Amino acid sequence: MPRVLYFDTFSGVSGDMTVGALLALGVPLDELRSEVAKLGVSGYELASSPRMVNGISATKFDVVLSGASGADGRHERMHGQRSDTHSQHDPSTSEHAHGGHHHFSEIRDRIAGSGLLPGVRDRAIEIFTALAVAEGHVHDKPIEDVSFHEVGAIDSIVDIVGASIGIELLGVDAVFVAPLPLGSGFVECQHGSMPVPAPATVELLKGFPVRYSDGEGELVTPTGAAIVAASGRPGCPPGLRIERVGYGAGTRVLSDRPNLLRLVLGEVDALEGEQDLIVLEANIDDSNPEIFEYVMDLLFEAGARDAWLQSVVMKKGRPAVVLSVLADSAKRSALETIVLRETSSIGIRRHSVARTEAPRTSRTVVTEYGDVSVKVGVAPDGTVNIAPEYEDCRRVAREKGVALKLVYAAASAAARN
Numbered sequence: 001m002p003r004v005l006y007f008d009t010f011s012g013v014s015g016d017m018t019v020g021a022l023l024a025l026g027v028p029l030d031e032l033r034s035e036v037a038k039l040g041v042s043g044y045e046l047a048s049s050p051r052m053v054n055g056i057s058a059t060k061f062d063v064v065l066s067g068a069s070g071a072d073g074r075h076e077r078m079h080g081q082r083s084d085t086h087s088q089h090d091p092s093t094s095e096h097a098h099g100g101h102h103h104f105s106e107i108r109d110r111i112a113g114s115g116l117l118p119g120v121r122d123r124a125i126e127i128f129t130a131l132a133v134a135e136g137h138v139h140d141k142p143i144e145d146v147s148f149h150e151v152g153a154i155d156s157i158v159d160i161v162g163a164s165i166g167i168e169l170l171g172v173d174a175v176f177v178a179p180l181p182l183g184s185g186f187v188e189c190q191h192g193s194m195p196v197p198a199p200a201t202v203e204l205l206k207g208f209p210v211r212y213s214d215g216e217g218e219l220v221t222p223t224g225a226a227i228v229a230a231s232g233r234p235g236c237p238p239g240l241r242i243e244r245v246g247y248g249a250g251t252r253v254l255s256d257r258p259n260l261l262r263l264v265l266g267e268v269d270a271l272e273g274e275q276d277l278i279v280l281e282a283n284i285d286d287s288n289p290e291i292f293e294y295v296m297d298l299l300f301e302a303g304a305r306d307a308w309l310q311s312v313v314m315k316k317g318r319p320a321v322v323l324s325v326l327a328d329s330a331k332r333s334a335l336e337t338i339v340l341r342e343t344s345s346i347g348i349r350r351h352s353v354a355r356t357e358a359p360r361t362s363r364t365v366v367t368e369y370g371d372v373s374v375k376v377g378v379a380p381d382g383t384v385n386i387a388p389e390y391e392d393c394r395r396v397a398r399e400k401g402v403a404l405k406l407v408y409a410a411a412s413a414a415a416r417n
Contacts, residue, residue, distance in 0.1 A: 001267040002173040004237045007228055008262035009178045011254065012219025015159025017261040018227055020061035020248030022166030023048050025265055035165045036158055038115040044154055046162075051249040054258035058247035063158045104132035104146045107157060116161070123164040123231060131156070131226035134203035156223050163227050170265060175232035180205060180225075181214035198222055204229040207378070215256065233359065233378075242266045277305065277353050278329050280336060282345035283312070285320035292321070295342045302338060303331040326353070358385070365414035370396040372411040386415045 007013060023029055033046050045064045050057065111124050132146045139146070148156060167175065182197040196218045197205075204225035243266045250259035292309060299307045306326040314320045323343065325335050329352075336348050358377040365374055373389040388411035397404040 001269060003171050003265070003267055004174045004176060004240065005167060005170065005172045006237055006240065006264040006266070007175065007177045007232060008264055009180050009220075009228075011250070011257050011259050011261065012181055012183065012215070012221075013224035013228055013261050014221040014250065015156065015163065015223035015227060016061050016063070017248035017250050018224060018263075019159055019162040019166060020048065020059040021246045021261050021263040022163065022170070022248070023061060024059040024246030024248060025166070025170060025244050025263055026246075027166040027169050031169065032162055032165055035116060035120070036161055039110060039157065039161060040114070041110075041154060041157060044158065046158070053247070053249050053260050056247055056258060056260060058249040058260055060249040060251075061162075063155050065154060102148050103144065104128065104148070105144050107148065111157075111161065116165070117168055119168045120161065120164045123167065124161045127160045127164065127226045127230040128156075130204060130230040131160075131200070131222060134200040134222065134226070137203050138199040159223055160227065163231075167231065172265075174237070175228070176237045177208060177228045177232040177234055178236065179209040179211055179234075180228075181211045181219050183215045183217050183219035184213045185217055187218055197225075201225045208234045215254065217252070217254075237266070237268050239268050240264070240266045241268070277326055277355055278332060278350050279353050280325040280327065280332070280339065281349045282323045282339050282343065282347070283314065283320055284323055284343050284345050285314055285318050287321075287344040289321070291342065292323075295323070295338065298338050298342065299325055299335060302334045303327065304335055326355075363415070365411055367396075367407065367410035367414050369400045369402060369407050369410060372396060372407065372414075374411055374415045376415060384416070386412050388412060388415075 007018075019032075023032070029046065029048050036046065043066045045066075047062045047064050049060050049062075051060045052058070107128055108125055111121055111128070114121065116124070129143075132143050135141070136143045136146045182201070185196050186193040187196060187198070188194075197220055198218065200222040201220050204222065205220070205228075208229065242264055245265070246263045248261040248263070250261075252259055296307050296309075304325050304327050308324050310322045310324070312320050312322050323339065323345070325339070327335055332350065339345060339348055358379055360375055360377040362373060362375050364371050372392045375387045375389070377385040377387070379385065388408050393404055393407040393411060397407045400407075
C-alpha cells in the first residue's frame, strides 16, 4: 500500500519545522547528520531538542553556524532570499553581516555531484529549483543569476536536503498538504519592509489552497513553501490509516495557536489518480481498413478511455491489426459488442491494468492567433505538462493561415505564463 505524508499546516510551514517534525517521526539525527555531510558543506552543526508547546511534545531543529549567535544561542532562521535575505518563520531583529554569495547553479551542482541517494538528490534539486524560479520571477532575474547569501544558503541547503533525506528514509510515496495560513503584516529585510507572505512564497504556492490574513507575522516561509510546492499535492490523503505523528517546533510563541508543524505518516489503499481499468484487445486480419475510423468513433462514444491500433504479423505471415481499448470495467459489455459487431473479429482478450492519472485542469488561453483550449497536468514531482487541444489549434491555424506548430507553441507559452 502507498505510504503518504500529510503536512497538517495549522501554523504554517518552514524548513526547520519540517525537519524537526521528520525527526519526531523517527528519522535518526545521526543518520541525518551523516547524509547531510555528503554535501561537503562546512561551518555548521545540526542540533535538535525536545520542546513542549501548549502541552504538546515536539522537536526543535536548528542549524547552528560556527560563530553565529541569536535567540537561545542559535542561529536566526534566514533562508535563501538571495542577497536580500529577510527573516522568515522565526524572525529576529538582527541582520547577518554580508558574506559571499552562492548562485543557484552552484548549489544545484553541489547537490547533483554529492553522494546523496538519487531520490534525495532529485527531490532537493526540485525544491531548490522551485525556490530559485520563484525568486527569479520576483526579482526579474534568470534562474541561473539567482544567488543566495552565504549564511542563508547554508540554512536553506541543510533544511531542504534534510527534508529530502527524511522523506526518503521514511519511504514516502506521496506528500499531501493542508490549506496554508499565510499570516499577515510585514517583515524587515535588507531592502526595507516586505509584505507577508513574502513575494516568493506567493509565487511558490500557486495552485495550493491558502488563507490570507490568517495569523500574525510570517507563518509560511519561502523555504517551507518550496518544500511543499515541489514535493506535495494539495488536499487530504483519501482513507489515510495513521501510523505515526510528529510535531516540529518553531521558535516564536504565537498568541492564537501552537507554533507547530504536524506531520502525519500513514498508508492509503490507493493514491488519488490511480485507477483500475481493463484493456480489450482483438486481432483483425480480414477487415476493410476503412472501417477503423468509424469503429474508433463508436468506441469513444460508448465511453472508452482510449483506443489505438497496432500493426502486427500473424501466423503464415499474414499482416493484421490489433485493436486495443482502455476502459472502465463497467463499460466492457457495450465496448465488446461494438468490436464484435463492427469488425470481423470473433474473439476478444481482456486484462486488468492499473493507471496513474496526473491531476489535470482545462482552461482557455489567449494567443496572438486566437483562443485555444489547453489541458494542464501536474506530475507528482510538480512538473507541469501542457497539451493544447488539437481541434482548437487546427481551427485557429486554418482561420489565420499560419502553421499549426506555431499555434501549438503559442498556446503552450500562454498556458505557462
